[in-house]
Amino acid sequence: MVTNEFWLDRWETGRIGFHKDDVNPKLMTFWPMLPKGSRVLVPLCGKSNDLIWLAEQGYQVTGVELSSLAVVQFLGDNDLNYVTHHHGELKIHTVEDIPLRIVEGDYFHFCETDFDACYDRAAMVAMPDTMRARYVTHTLDRLSSNASVLVVSVYYDGDQQGPPFSIDDATVTQLWGPSIHKIAAENLALIHERYRDRGHSVYEESVWRIQPNLF
Ligand SMILES: C[S@@+](CC[C@H](N)C(=O)[O-])C[C@H]1O[C@@H](n2cnc3c(N)ncnc32)[C@H](O)[C@@H]1O
Structure with a gap:
C-alpha cells in the first residue's frame, strides 16, 4: 500500500529511482512564460533540481515534500542557506539566496492558496x-x-x-477539468530497452498544460 510510511521508507532505504539529477527537459521545453515573481507550487517535490531551475527563472517557488531526508539532501546538495520556522504540523524552510521555500510535511496539511502556477512531475502519478x-x-x-x-x-x-501509476487520457481530463490539454507525448518503450524488459510495449510519458490567457 502506498502510504506516507511507504515514501518515508523509500527515502530511508535510498530507493529513489524517480530522482534525476538533471533538470527535466520537458519542464524547460514546455514551461509557460510567466511574469517574474509569479508564485509557483511544486507538490511532492522530492529533492528535484527542477525547483532550482524554476527559482532561477525569477519565480517564487514553493515545493512541498513529506520526507525530511529529501529536504535535508536537497538543501545540502545545493549548498543552500535557509531559515526554518514551524507552521502547525509543517516546517517551512526559506532559502536565503534564491526565491525558494521547501515546505516539509504532508501535502494534505498544506493550505496556502493563490498560487499562479503549478508544476507536477511524478506527483499525481505517485x-x-x-x-x-x-x-x-x-x-x-x-x-x-x-x-x-x-x-x-x-x-x-x-x-x-x-x-x-498509469493514468489514461480520459482520467487526466476528468480530474483536472476540460481546460487541460495534452501538448506532448513520447512512448519511452520505443526509446529505452529497460521499459520493454519490464514487459511494456507502451510506456507513454505525456505533458499536459492548463494555460489560461495571461493578458
Ligand atoms: C515519485 S516522487 C517525485 C518527486 C519529484 N516530484 C521528482 O520529480 O523527483 C514522489 C514524492 O512525493 C513525496 N510524497 C508522497 N506523499 C506525500 C505527501 N502526502 N505529502 C508530501 N510529499 C509526499 C514522496 O516522499 C516523494 O519524494
Whole structure:
C-alpha cells in the first residue's frame, strides 16, 4: 500500500529511482512564460533540481515534500542557506539566496492558496487511484482561478503495479477539468530497452498544460 510510511521508507532505504539529477527537459521545453515573481507550487517535490531551475527563472517557488531526508539532501546538495520556522504540523524552510521555500510535511496539511502556477512531475502519478482525486482537488484549491498548470503523466500497458501509476487520457481530463490539454507525448518503450524488459510495449510519458490567457 502506498502510504506516507511507504515514501518515508523509500527515502530511508535510498530507493529513489524517480530522482534525476538533471533538470527535466520537458519542464524547460514546455514551461509557460510567466511574469517574474509569479508564485509557483511544486507538490511532492522530492529533492528535484527542477525547483532550482524554476527559482532561477525569477519565480517564487514553493515545493512541498513529506520526507525530511529529501529536504535535508536537497538543501545540502545545493549548498543552500535557509531559515526554518514551524507552521502547525509543517516546517517551512526559506532559502536565503534564491526565491525558494521547501515546505516539509504532508501535502494534505498544506493550505496556502493563490498560487499562479503549478508544476507536477511524478506527483499525481505517485498517488494511488484511491487518493488521486483528492490530490488533484487539493492542488486546484491551492491555485488562483487563472493559474497555469504543467503536469507530466504516464500511461503504460502490462504490469500495473506503481508508483508511478498509469493514468489514461480520459482520467487526466476528468480530474483536472476540460481546460487541460495534452501538448506532448513520447512512448519511452520505443526509446529505452529497460521499459520493454519490464514487459511494456507502451510506456507513454505525456505533458499536459492548463494555460489560461495571461493578458
Ligand atoms: C515519485 S516522487 C517525485 C518527486 C519529484 N516530484 C521528482 O520529480 O523527483 C514522489 C514524492 O512525493 C513525496 N510524497 C508522497 N506523499 C506525500 C505527501 N502526502 N505529502 C508530501 N510529499 C509526499 C514522496 O516522499 C516523494 O519524494
